[in-house]
Amino acid sequence: MKVVGESVFLGTSVNIIIGSHLWVEDQSLAWIDGQVTKINGDEVEIQTTHGKTVIASFRNIYPKDMEAPAGGVDDMTKLSYLHEPGVLQNLATRFQLNEIYTYTGSILIAINPFQRLPHLYEAHMMEQYKGAPLGELSPHVFAIADVAFRAMINDGKSNSILVSGESGAGKTETTKMLMRYLAYLGGRKGTEGRTVEQQVLESNPVLEAFGNAKTVRNNNSSRFGKFVELQFDKHGRISGAAIRTYLLERSRVCQISDPERNYHCFYLLCAAPPEEIEKYKLGNPKSFHYLNQSNCYELVGVSDAHDYLATRRAMDVVGISEKEQEAIFRVVAAILHLGNVEFAKGKEIDSSVLKDDKSKFHLQMTAELLMCDLAALEDALLRRVMVTPEEVIKRSLDPDGATVSRDGLAKTIYSRLFDWLVDKINFSIGQDPNSKSLIGVLDIYGFESFKANRLYMLKYFRINTLVTRFLTELMTWGYVCLCSFEQFCINFTNEKLQQHFNQHVFKMEQEEYTKEEIDWSYIEFVDNQDVLDLIEKKPGGIIALLDEACMFPKSTHETFSQKLYQTFKAHKRFVKPKLSQTDFAIAHYAGEVQYQSDQFLDKNKDYGVPEHQDLLSASKCSFVAGLFPALPEEMTKSSSKSSKFSSIGSRFKLQLQQLMETLNSTEPHYIRCVKPNNLLRPAIFENVNIMQQLRCGGVLEAIRISCAGYPTRKTFFEFINRFSLLAPEVLEGNHDEKDACKKILGKMGLTRSQNTRSCRLCNGFNEPTVTDRTSLSRNRAALS
Numbered sequence: 001m002k003v004v005g006e007s008v009f010l011g012t013s014v015n016i017i018i019g020s021h022l023w024v025e026d027q028s029l030a031w032i033d034g035q036v037t038k039i040n041g042d043e044v045e046i047q048t049t050h051g052k053t054v055i056a057s058f059r060n061i062y063p064k065d066m067e068a069p070a071g072g073v074d075d076m077t078k079l080s081y082l083h084e085p086g087v088l089q090n091l092a093t094r095f096q097l098n099e100i101y102t103y104t105g106s107i108l109i110a111i112n113p114f115q116r117l118p119h120l121y122e123a124h125m126m127e128q129y130k131g132a133p134l135g136e137l138s139p140h141v142f143a144i145a146d147v148a149f150r151a152m153i154n155d156g157k158s159n160s161i162l163v164s165g166e167s168g169a170g171k172t173e174t175t176k177m178l179m180r181y182l183a184y185l186g187g188r189k190g191t192e193g194r195t196v197e198q199q200v201l202e203s204n205p206v207l208e209a210f211g212n213a214k215t216v217r218n219n220n221s222s223r224f225g226k227f228v229e230l231q232f233d234k235h236g237r238i239s240g241a242a243i244r245t246y247l248l249e250r251s252r253v254c255q256i257s258d259p260e261r262n263y264h265c266f267y268l269l270c271a272a273p274p275e276e277i278e279k280y281k282l283g284n285p286k287s288f289h290y291l292n293q294s295n296c297y298e299l300v301g302v303s304d305a306h307d308y309l310a311t312r313r314a315m316d317v318v319g320i321s322e323k324e325q326e327a328i329f330r331v332v333a334a335i336l337h338l339g340n341v342e343f344a345k346g347k348e349i350d351s352s353v354l355k356d357d358k359s360k361f362h363l364q365m366t367a368e369l370l371m372c373d374l375a376a377l378e379d380a381l382l383r384r385v386m387v388t389p390e391e392v393i394k395r396s397l398d399p400d401g402a403t404v405s406r407d408g409l410a411k412t413i414y415s416r417l418f419d420w421l422v423d424k425i426n427f428s429i430g431q432d433p434n435s436k437s438l439i440g441v442l443d444i445y446g447f448e449s450f451k452a453n454r455l456y457m458l459k460y461f462r463i464n465t466l467v468t469r470f471l472t473e474l475m476t477w478g479y480v481c482l483c484s485f486e487q488f489c490i491n492f493t494n495e496k497l498q499q500h501f502n503q504h505v506f507k508m509e510q511e512e513y514t515k516e517e518i519d520w521s522y523i524e525f526v527d528n529q530d531v532l533d534l535i536e537k538k539p540g541g542i543i544a545l546l547d548e549a550c551m552f553p554k555s556t557h558e559t560f561s562q563k564l565y566q567t568f569k570a571h572k573r574f575v576k577p578k579l580s581q582t583d584f585a586i587a588h589y590a591g592e593v594q595y596q597s598d599q600f601l602d603k604n605k606d607y608g609v610p611e612h613q614d615l616l617s618a619s620k621c622s623f624v625a626g627l628f629p630a631l632p633e634e635m636t637k638s639s640s641k642s643s644k645f646s647s648i649g650s651r652f653k654l655q656l657q658q659l660m661e662t663l664n665s666t667e668p669h670y671i672r673c674v675k676p677n678n679l680l681r682p683a684i685f686e687n688v689n690i691m692q693q694l695r696c697g698g699v700l701e702a703i704r705i706s707c708a709g710y711p712t713r714k715t716f717f718e719f720i721n722r723f724s725l726l727a728p729e730v731l732e733g734n735h736d737e738k739d740a741c742k743k744i745l746g747k748m749g750l751t752r753s754q755n756t757r758s759c760r761l762c763n764g765f766n767e768p769t770v771t772d773r774t775s776l777s778r779n780r781a782a783l784s
């Protein structure tokens with residue numbers, strides 16, 4: 001056959017002839033395969049298997065491996081061609097066979113099946129994976145947990161498992177499986193009473209009731225990040241545990257949009273037994289403002305009444321007393337009543353009063369349930385204390401101001417309640433001060449680029465509900481992007497984790513090369529330190545500038561944005577969008593994200609309103625008063641009676657820093673969860689969507705790093721099997737596989753110094769050219 005063109009792939013020239021099977025980029029399917037029908041200069045004509053004729057340049061095509069196993073390969077590094085279409089095709093093939101787990105080296109990719117696959121998680125599966133070396137059995141979450149556990153036992157070093165992915169990708173479910181397996185390995189059989197592992201597992205339903213909600217992307221979405229630390233004693237038994245949570249979405253308490261729900265606990269309580277409903281004067285969720293902003297009240301296949309009782313039982317297990325449980329749900333009821341308090345204009349300018357008798361009733365219920373003084377509660381909502389250098393004055397709030405005050409109080413009470421639950425669970429489970437090693441499991445929100453909220457659009461664009469519904473739909477599908485402060489923090493987290501991931505993957509590659517005595521000095525990797533500096537550098541990063549803006553009373557989001565534009569005009573990761581005077585964009589590792597700055601200042605301020613603090617710390621209910629402990633003396637003195645500013649951004653940055661320190665002291669393992677479709681249904685594999693997630697989850701980046709070295713890994717035996725036909729004579733009388741491989745390469749004139757090229761995934765990288773190489777893993781020697 002005559003060679004008429006060549007495609008550069010992974011630094012290797014791949015000969016293209018009429019009839020070659022290739023992958024070519026496609027807008028709707030990401031990649032489609034086809035056969036070359038014509039070659040014209042730099043371009044090829046391809047007849048795709050979907051019946052289309054496509055013209056593509058040599059640079060945009062990839063060879064298709066026609067000898068790939070029909071069922072795919074369980075580790076991407078076993079692919080003959082490690083490239084985007086190959087990766088996608090392999091995942092799709094396996095997904096069709098319900099093989100939802102696949103390795104990329106030691107990283108586990110988990111595709112959400114959106115259907116129960118009980119056979120994967122039964123007890124006998126746990127038994128099988130116990131002690132089995134990674135790669136011996138099919139890829140599985142149990143295998144990753146087992147590796148972490150063995151590494152901890154054998155090396156005495158702490159390990160961590162980082163589970164990431166977008167909302168609905170299956171992080172929480174994966175985390176639960178990991179915990180179950182670790183509890184199986186490190187649990188104590190036949191112990192009386194509540195064991196640590198039982199308490200850790202039962203903390204899930206409690207945290208889910210208060211920290212999870214139905215969103216457009218997931219019916220049971222965790223609205224906080226979580227790091228669970230399992231401590232082990234010297235016998236490898238779980239001896240303590242700690243749960244750390246990150247950035248609960250506070251705004252959801254007061255603001256929800258159709259078809260989402262507020263936190264589950266509100267609906268659970270509305271479905272409680274009648275005597276409790278009567279006690280708290282509750283009723284249909286439709287009668288509460290904090291719930292009726294959306295038309296969604298029930299979840300298909302979920303009974304709130306059943307879950308209420310299950311949550312109470314789980315609370316028993318984690319050590320929350322009956323009395324505490326009563327107080328917790330009383331506070332939840334109080335928040336619902338508080339949300340129904342409405343305000344009307346008062347007689348004086350810019351003042352307000354309770355709107356009607358209904359509002360008076362709900363205010364009274366709130367005061368009763370929180371066991372605080374009714375008049376003081378009303379005062380705290382309608383007036384604000386102002387401190388000037390000369391005097392302390394009480395200023396009335398207009399109805400809008402009073403509503404903001406009401407919502408602020410509701411959010412503060414709820415987030416304090418959530419923190420209390422986490423602390424209580426930690427206290428009940430107990431820490432083991434003598435533990436030398438731990439396994440941490442991180443379940444944290446993935447990179448976000450297209451989340452927004454309908455109310456926001458209604459408020460700012462004053463558009464009708466139908467248009468809003470349409471825009472929401474577009475956002476759900478990722479076509480419209482309106483990101484705010486929360487997404488900024490989430491993406492900052494992901495940048496941090498991405499850096500950790502890159503460094504780890506790179507380090508592992510280097511270690512393997514060193515072990516196999518391969519020169520790796522030519523491999524570099526792109527670091528995202530510049531984005532991190534842009535966000536967190538002190539002074540001068542975005543968070544620092546935001547804090548600065550928050551502390552100047554005259555700052556607005558416009559002045560903040562102008563400051564950003566000036567400071568970062570030459571920064572290559574910062575973009576000023578053409579069509580906006582206040583938005584800004586950041587070129588994240590996973591793509592560019594545009595942020596709307598208008599709520600940044602407000603959301604960054606963590607107002608501790610002294611009136612609210614005073615009111616609730618004086619509550620006759622010790623539980624409520626305990627949620628609002630008196631501030632240290634010097635804080636009250638220094639701020640007198642003014643609102644104390646503290647920055648959410650800076651606090652979050654500190655929390656992240658601590659998390660990274662913990663992670664850096666452990667041996668990490670990675671699980672990347674992937675959501676196969678936005679319909680949340682089984683058996684649908686959306687190529688473009690999945691490609692985007694692989695990019696955001698750093699899977700392509702890991703492959704890129706791997707491509708910078710030796711991406712394709714074959715044993716000597718496999719290599720000989722595949723290529724000995726090029727030089728069959730080298731096998732005659734030669735029983736040394738390694739030597740035979742060298743000779744085959746020698747005969748073909750392939751040495752590593754020749755032919756350095758760059759590949760598409762590894763833009764800008766110089767590639768060593770060795771088409772195939774021996775497996776670096778599982779102690780097989782390399783062809784070097």
Ligand SMILES: Nc1ncnc2c1ncn2[C@@H]1O[C@H](COP(=O)(O)OP(=O)(O)OP(=O)(O)O)[C@@H](O)[C@H]1O
Pocket residue numbers: 112113114115116117165166167168169170171172173174217218220221222223445446673
């Ligand atoms: N391994 C699995 N087997 C069966 N169903 C699964 C599996 N993983 C996830 N699911 C389904 O997908 C849903 C969403 O998963 P999960 O809540 O774990 O997502 P998540 O990534 O934690 O999302 P969020 O970030 O919104 O909390 C689950 O409620 C469950 O129905």
